[in-house]
Amino acid sequence: MKGFHLWYLLLAACLSGQPACGSHPSSSDGGADAGDGFNRPQPRCLQPGPGPYKLHFTDVTTALGLGPEDLRITGSGATVADIDGDHWPDLALTRGQSQRDDPADPAGRYRLLRNLGGEGFQDITFSAGLFTAADGLSTRASSFVVFADVDNDGDPDAFVAVFEDADNSTSLHDHSRIYLNDGSGRFAPAPSQSFTAAATDPVVSAAFLDYDHDGFIDLYVGHHYARYGYLDTAVQDGLFRGDGSGGFEDVTGSAGLATVPPNSFTLAAGTNHKPTWGVTACDVDGDGWDELLASSYGRQFNALYHNLGGSFEDASQASGFAADDNLGYADNQFFLCYCQAHSGDDYCQGAASPAIACTGLENAWRPGTDDQPWRLGGNSSNTVCGDIDGDGDTDLLQVELAHWHIGGSSDRTELLVNEGFPETPFSRPGNEVTGLTREHAGPDWNEGDLGAALADLDNDGRLDVLVASSDYPDTFSLLWQQQADGTFDEIGQEAGVRLARAHGIALVDFDRDGDYDILLGTSLMRWSADDDPPRPADAFAHLLRNDTGQSANRMVFHLEGAGPPEGANRDAVGTRVEVRAGGRTFVREVISAHGLTGFQHDRLLIIGIGQACSADEITITWPDRHNSRVSYSDIPSNYVVIIRQGQPPVFNTLEQYARP
DSSP, X not given: OHHHHHHHHHHHHHHTTOTTTTOSOOOTTSEEEOSSSSEEEOOOXXXXXXXXXXXXXXXXXXXXXXXXXXXXXXXXXXXXXXXXXXXXXXXXXXXXXXXXXXXXXXXXXXXXXXXXXXXXXXXXXXXXXXXXXXXXXXXXXOSEEEEEOTTOSSSOEXXXXXXXXXXXXXXXXXXXXXXXEOSSSOEEEOOOOOOOSSSSOBEEEEEEEOTTOSSSOEEEEEEOBSSTTOGGGBOOOEEEEEOSSSOEEEOTTTTTOOOBOOOHHHHHHTOBOOOEEEEEEEOSSXXXXXXXXXXESTTOOOEEEEXXXXXXXXXXXXXXXXXXXXXXXXXXXXXXXXXXXXXTSGGGTTOOOOSSOOTTOTTSSOTTTTTSGGGSSOEEEEEEEEOTTSSSSOEEEEEEEEEGGGOTTSOOSEEEBOSSTTTSOOBOOOHHHHOOOOOOSSSSOEEEEEEEEEEOTTOSSSOEEEEEEOXXXXXXXXXXXXXXXXXXXXXXXXXXXXXXXXXXXXXXXXXXXXXXXXEEEEXXXXXXXXXXSOOOSSOBOEEEEESSGGGSEEEEEEEEXXXXXXXXXXXXXXXXXXXXXXXXXXXXXXXXXXXXXXXXXXXXXXXXXXXXXXXXXXXXXXXSTTOOEEEEEEEESSSEEEEETTSOOEEEOHHHHSOO
């Protein structure tokens, strides 16, 4: 029906005599030549009116055979890759576990699903080789899986991550490993190699990038505690330089990313090993080189490393990215319990009475530690990059867990606005200003934000904010739609995307109609008997079809780098795309895997342009040795523009691009 809807709008626009329809002279292949060496197709213009547009999503999980009675898809994490090269996005779901599964009686610890032309999915979990154990047994463990073309042969390979800490390292059969794709969606393990400098490998996140612009994909890996809660067991995050064949070399130290064990000096400076949750790579300063960002758990400072052209400097504190500036702890309930037991302490003069029962918590707050700036940040889970305010630079959404009993100093999920990084720190206008506020069911609230995405879901040209909040009662997915004035309204319930205990997000145009649909995972953590809604029978995932975005004009890009020695990586990770249309400029970057337990979205880059029928100009900046730039003018909307570095653009309709 969505295809019919698009066809009807196009037909109505042309029949109404709008000049945009058929405004170019025809050529022998149905296109028009503007004198720059390639043919443009006829425009396909929609007339949506001014945005934003009313968002609506339909849960199609059951209709596509993914529900509890059919394939029974479950997972707390979700990633997307076109593993077989048919241009239909395939899905991987994981549950963050470190155990093997049994093909004869699978527990659904991980799933790999092939897209059958937008009409359904085929379960290929145990036939594609992605979860085949290197020791010859039938399956391997996978805490999460993310994809990139690490050998530059034109298909996505996989990093299959396994979380190893002090509690499970002696019982594990499997370790984090690269699996190589033969091009048909069949995977085989690359030679074994280590992705940690420690005895254990508590890998929780991974980001692909080309940090040195040599044309090969590199890998940045985030590590948590080796023993949960013990700061002195935090493991150094690692940068691994790809050799183009599936092998990686640890370059953490030589690239300027080394951290050191915690002590009073390193903690204050933020140079210590941290319990990282999410890592992200994106170009924050717009110079073509991706920065590295690490979101830290335990109210530790977050880390931002400025890329100086293949090496890094720590800009965490100077940029204001490390934490917000709220250093108060007078409303921290653990502090108030401490003061109730130590009323004569100088710290406690004028302290209020605690609002919780303090039995056993008399010393849960520690003077000299819990009053220090490095302990007054957030439980940060993820950082998401995007030009949120439309001024051409990269802003950040910092994603946080927060609890009422910790008080106001615990950072909340909020926007960090780029004011000229690295010369000028990020500003934090605050959620009351931006509109990223939320209601709580009671005074004892929790915000369990474990992931987020920035995406223009209605294709009006403005990025919207989708947050997956989980693991606590009354937490769910939230959708803030950006308004014309740059503020945000939360519309998750009315838009059909509110899901209890949402955990994991993948943006995927599963039906190839030119807008981002949403795959949401769920968590089974911390449910209680009186929860509303009640605990589900399993951690079921949900695929939500976008019923709005296909009705607005958009530019859709499939980008491929030329590869080494002079070209960009084949995946085009790190490529910057600027679109000038309708008097506005839209800037997006090709960002690969990132975030806590692997967030990864559709390869197609969809840029909404709202009412505009074409782009006056598009500019592509490739992450190669020269930061090569190429521009094209007068590009019609609503096509897939296939741009292979060094070649003229090719235009496909969505129907041509992805055929069943």
